[in-house]
Amino acid sequence: MDATMINPFITATKNVLETMAFISCKPGKPFVKKEDIARGDVTGVIGITGAANGTIAITFEEACILQIVSNMFGEKMTKIDHEVADAVGELTNMISGQARKELEALGKLFDAAIPSVVSGKGHTITHYTDGPKIAIPFKTEDGGFLIEVCLEKTVD
Template sequence: MDVALVNPFIEGTLHILDTTALVKVKPGPPFLKVNTDHNGDISGILSVEGDLEATVAISFTEKSILGIVSAMFGEEMTEINEEIIDAVGEISNMIAGQVTTKIGDIGKKVKVKFVEVVTGRNKEILHTQSGSHVVGIPFHTTKGKVLLEVCYSDQNS
């Protein structure tokens, strides 16, 4: 897996969480994910098409998303509800925009789009069938844990 193609997802996630919610984020060491378990309470799912074909999940624990959205809205959020689901969709959309720009900067043409929000720990996160591996990048934030999963197939390597 080419790190240059994973970095835009890391950078986009860091940028959006820092600028929209003023949440300080520190990425942890990446790892190879070997199952389809949902490693959060709520996730935004993105798809990438073009020179790079990928699926991406941005997963939040309940604690982290409530803290992040509380910081974004300026009011305390206490449960995962429609507002939180909408906020995860909006965060995912903003990350998609950042990633599209950053991948374009390295000479690839892609369209990154938000697909859906998945809630509940008993759900699976199914990634693109053409990707061979899923890289997980854990983030430690001032609000709790976030996990970024990236699975891609480079169409023009």
């Protein structure tokens, strides 16, 4: 998977968090993730189909997602509960939508399913396809999160 496929996810993530939660984030160097164990405490997963089939997962450290959702709601969130999990699903949905919009400009059309959310220390992330998992780490002032993009084949 080349950088042109990864960059739309970076741009989309920054845009969604800045617009909806007034939080700036800094992307790190993408890498290939081997293990299925999530590096965060809560994860949103969404299936995509079209130019390629696969999944996008976004996994947040607890402090990071609590700050993001607190800003989105204008109310202090103190634990990962169903409200925070719901927000992770919606964030996943928005990031997927924005990234797919940018990918469309590159001639790659994707449709997305409805996201699901998994939480808990050391949970696993199941991608629907067995392609390489490209991970993009992000940092915020309140901790980090990681985006995993797993597509069944390289998109031309």
